[in-house]
Amino acid sequence: MAEIIAKRRLAPQITLYEISAARIAQNARPGQFVILRLSEQGERIPLTIADFDRERGVITIVVQEVGKTTMELARYEPGDHILDLLGPCGTGIEIKQYGRVACVCGGLGAAPIYPKAKALRAAGNEIITFIGAQTAERFVFSEELAAVSSEMHYATDDGSYGHHGFVTDVLRKYLESGRTVDKAIAVGPVPMMKAVCEITKQFDIPTTVSLNAIMVDGTGMCGGCRVTVVGEIKFSCIDGPSFDGHQVDFDELTMRQRFYRQQEQESMQRHVCRLGGIE
Amino acid sequence: MKTRVEASKQAPHIRVKNFEEVNRGLTLEQAVLEAERCLQCKKPLCMDGCPVEVPIKEFIAALKEGQIDKSLAIIREKNSLPAICGRVCPQENQCEGLCVLGRRGQPIAIGLLERFVADHADKSRLPRPEVEPTGFKVAVIGSGPAGLSAAADLALMGHDVTVFECLHEAGGVLRYGIPEFRLPTSVVDEELEYVKSLGVKFEMNVAVGQTITVEQLWDEGYQAIFAGTGAGLPYFLGIPGENSAGVYSANEFLTRVNLMKAYLFPEYDTPIKIGRRVCVIGGGNVAMDAARTAVRLGAEKVTIVYRRSPKELPARAEEVENALEEGVIFECLASPVRILASDEGAVTGLVCQRMTLGDPDSSGRRSPIPIPDSEFTISTDTVVVAVGQGPNQVLLRNLQGVELTPRGYIAADGETGATNVPGFYAGGDIVTGAATVIAAMGAGKRAARAIDAYLREDKLQGTVTFPSQKLTQK
Numbered sequence: 001m002a003e004i005i006a007k008r009r010l011a012p013q014i015t016l017y018e019i020s021a022a023r024i025a026q027n028a029r030p031g032q033f034v035i036l037r038l039s040e041q042g043e044r045i046p047l048t049i050a051d052f053d054r055e056r057g058v059i060t061i062v063v064q065e066v067g068k069t070t071m072e073l074a075r076y077e078p079g080d081h082i083l084d085l086l087g088p089c090g091t092g093i094e095i096k097q098y099g100r101v102a103c104v105c106g107g108l109g110a111a112p113i114y115p116k117a118k119a120l121r122a123a124g125n126e127i128i129t130f131i132g133a134q135t136a137e138r139f140v141f142s143e144e145l146a147a148v149s150s151e152m153h154y155a156t157d158d159g160s161y162g163h164h165g166f167v168t169d170v171l172r173k174y175l176e177s178g179r180t181v182d183k184a185i186a187v188g189p190v191p192m193m194k195a196v197c198e199i200t201k202q203f204d205i206p207t208t209v210s211l212n213a214i215m216v217d218g219t220g221m222c223g224g225c226r227v228t229v230v231g232e233i234k235f236s237c238i239d240g241p242s243f244d245g246h247q248v249d250f251d252e253l254t255m256r257q258r259f260y261r262q263q264e265q266e267s268m269q270r271h272v273c274r275l276g277g278i279e
Numbered sequence: 280m281k282t283r284v285e286a287s288k289q290a291p292h293i294r295v296k297n298f299e300e301v302n303r304g305l306t307l308e309q310a311v312l313e314a315e316r317c318l319q320c321k322k323p324l325c326m327d328g329c330p331v332e333v334p335i336k337e338f339i340a341a342l343k344e345g346q347i348d349k350s351l352a353i354i355r356e357k358n359s360l361p362a363i364c365g366r367v368c369p370q371e372n373q374c375e376g377l378c379v380l381g382r383r384g385q386p387i388a389i390g391l392l393e394r395f396v397a398d399h400a401d402k403s404r405l406p407r408p409e410v411e412p413t414g415f416k417v418a419v420i421g422s423g424p425a426g427l428s429a430a431a432d433l434a435l436m437g438h439d440v441t442v443f444e445c446l447h448e449a450g451g452v453l454r455y456g457i458p459e460f461r462l463p464t465s466v467v468d469e470e471l472e473y474v475k476s477l478g479v480k481f482e483m484n485v486a487v488g489q490t491i492t493v494e495q496l497w498d499e500g501y502q503a504i505f506a507g508t509g510a511g512l513p514y515f516l517g518i519p520g521e522n523s524a525g526v527y528s529a530n531e532f533l534t535r536v537n538l539m540k541a542y543l544f545p546e547y548d549t550p551i552k553i554g555r556r557v558c559v560i561g562g563g564n565v566a567m568d569a570a571r572t573a574v575r576l577g578a579e580k581v582t583i584v585y586r587r588s589p590k591e592l593p594a595r596a597e598e599v600e601n602a603l604e605e606g607v608i609f610e611c612l613a614s615p616v617r618i619l620a621s622d623e624g625a626v627t628g629l630v631c632q633r634m635t636l637g638d639p640d641s642s643g644r645r646s647p648i649p650i651p652d653s654e655f656t657i658s659t660d661t662v663v664v665a666v667g668q669g670p671n672q673v674l675l676r677n678l679q680g681v682e683l684t685p686r687g688y689i690a691a692d693g694e695t696g697a698t699n700v701p702g703f704y705a706g707g708d709i710v711t712g713a714a715t716v717i718a719a720m721g722a723g724k725r726a727a728r729a730i731d732a733y734l735r736e737d738k739l740q741g742t743v744t745f746p747s748q749k750l751t752q753k
Contacts, residue, residue, distance in 0.1 A: 023485070023490050023491055024490060026491075026495075027489065027490065027491070027492065027495075037447055041540075041543075041546060041547045041548060042547075042548050043539065043547075043548035043549045044447070044539070044549075068548055069548065083447075084447040084483065084484050085484060086445060086446075086447070086484040086485075086486060086490070087486075087489070087490065088489055088490070089486070089489060216531060216534050216535060216539065216549070217445075217446060217455075217534060217538075219445050219446075219486055219511075219671070219672075219673050220511070220512055220671065220672045220673060221455070221511040221512065221513070221530050221534065221671065222513070222528060222530050222531035222534050222535075223513040223515065223527075223528040223530065223531055224527070224528075224531045226515075226522060227522075228522060233515055233517075233521075233522070238672050238673065238676070252522055252624070255523075255524055255623065255624035256522065256524055256624070258524070258623075258624075259524035259525070259552065260550050260552065263544065263545075263550035263552065264550070266545055267544075267545050267548055267550070270545050
């Protein structure tokens with residue numbers, strides 16, 4: 001059991017939770033994730049650690065309500081307990097001095113990219129952040145990222161803030177203008193990460209992406225999260241979730257992610273109906 | 280000579296529609312009759328076949344007198360998980376395989392008797408063993424058969440034992456792997472309760488190596504560690520199409536159903552999708568479990584694809600028979616070549632080639648040889664890959680100083696479980712590779728004995744050497 005100690009709504013349907021989890025905080029590294037389960041009937045879902053504080057023994061997760069469990073979690077308040085919380089899972093990203101690092105994130109991806117940006121900055125890198133969202137009010141973690149970045153580039157789908165269009169357009173323009181970066185990291189929806197990699201490949205920039213494959217146990221035992229990287233099977237949970245983006249088969253990942261869509265919808269609908277019944 | 284008892288089983292046409300236990304066990308009358316068949320040999324051979332040294336002769340003698348509680352107390356002196364062992368041990372290769380009655384007739388049904396005693400004894404009436412605490416702290420990594428056996432025995436020796444489990448429920452493969460219809464969750468729960476009653480503490484959701492490192496365990500004051508993390512890393516075939524949607528490792532397939540209860544979706548959140556037709560690749564017990572699970576999930580056609588002949592099937596004969604009774608089709612001497620998928624990536628078929636048998640290989644089994652131009656396709660919606668597992672990675676990847684074997688398992692003494700790091704022991708599948716529940720329990724038992732000797736010897740010398748120092752020296 002892990003206690004939620006703080007909760008803050010960052011944007012519509014996007015919520016930040018601080019959770020008391022001393023052991024996880026103690027050993028967490030940027031890029032790692034937790035597996036959470038809310039009830040005896042609950043599913044296990046992976047969520048990236050958005051921040052951690054070893055002193056306070058607290059980890060932060062940022063969750064968008066996209067399915068049954070995330071919607072259920074949204075009803076949790078400080079003082080409530082999460083039934084099962086496993087972590088830190090995965091390997092985390094390599095933190096070293098690259099020089100100038102482009103952090104490219106879309107939507108909710110801004111939260112998980114933050115600890116990486118922070119650690120890379122602390123390791124002496126210059127951080128250039130490219131952040132995209134559907135609309136201005138849906139930016140998350142942009143202030144935190146701004147605090148560790150020397151430049152911020154914004155994009156919104158509706159043009160309500162920054163560039164009107166994809167964040168990848170901004171990245172492309174930046175690179176085409178002759179400015180260089182030594183390393184890119186990208187976190188966001190699969191199509192976005194794929195687009196980032198197509199661009200950075202042209203400019204020969206090593207790029208690390210963070211994959212959100214479907215997984216059950218998160219400890220290397222089910223293989224449900226397998227992805228093809230350089231033609232080899234890798235498990236996102238123990239080999240990743242960070243991989244060389246230029247080597248990942250994104251189309252396969254997208255296909256595998258869709259496998260349970262119908263069941264996920266069913267589960268969520270059922271949940272919504274039941275909530276309707278209570279209230 | 281009287282014939283051996285038969286346990287009643289759920290009829291195939293009924294059991295394919297439920298997840299309840301197939302084997303219903305013995306009645307008291309049957310159990311006593313069977314116990315009476317036991318010759319009570321002066322030098323019982325059966326016990327040589329038991330990795331956890333169950334006093335078989337004695338527990339059967341008590342049962343014969345109708346003293347079921349006493350019988351369980353006798354078993355528990357050596358085995359804390361008899362209801363589990365009675366169900367999943369391959370007794371035909373162990374105790375029953377050595378029973379002298381088997382030479383001319385049928386051996387005593389030792390497994391069924393053990394199960395009967397464990398199921399029917401009045402556990403609330405059995406006094407707890409009295410143990411004098413030693414004050415030594417031992418950490419056990421993994422709550423599967425090896426870890427539970429080690430933990431229970433260490434607790435009985437008076438040590439302060441904490442078991443760390445990375446999943447949300449204890450039991451390891453007993454929980455996520457073996458299906459409800461072979462080993463009900465309630466049986467696992469009950470035996471776990473017994474282990475807890477011995478004073479063993481359990482911490483769930485702790486992946487040693489990630490949540491807490493081995494170094495941190497030493498720092499927290501643990502004076503010995505036993506790693507029983509198992510062989511849970513699923514192997515794949517490496518054939519084209521294997522990452523299509525609808526291709527599962529047996530581990531994923533069984534974990535979804537057993538641990539996460541996907542067969543109760545949407546009551547339970549975790550889904551499983553199988554379509555109408557399922558192919559299971561492999562011929563071991565795990566393959567049988569997966570195939571029989573698929574039948575119960577409602578698959579219309581379930582096919583086991585195995586590259587050798589039926590004679591070489593590594594699964595227990597009983598499980599093969601159960602699968603056949605439940606309508607599972609065996610496509611033997613067939614080896615998968617590639618998996619076909621639709622444009623959306625959904626599985627549509629499994630292409631195999633015919634095999635023939637050549638000379639025996641290193642395992643002693645005749646090796647399969649492909650027959651040229653013999654490809655054929657089995658139409659299927661789901662493929663379950665059950666071709667074996669490797670060592671669980673989470674601990675190993677974060678373990679410094681402990682030697683591994685060339686195959687990537689922990690290098691540990693087969694008798695004591697000792698590794699190159701003093702105080703750090705290992706046993707079960709993480710040492711041997713995937714084997715049986717009972718082999719892992721035997722390793723846990725022997726390691727417990729070695730750990731006890733290690734701790735007490737240190738105590739006699741008046742100093743406890745904390746292995747953390749030795750670890751860093753390495």
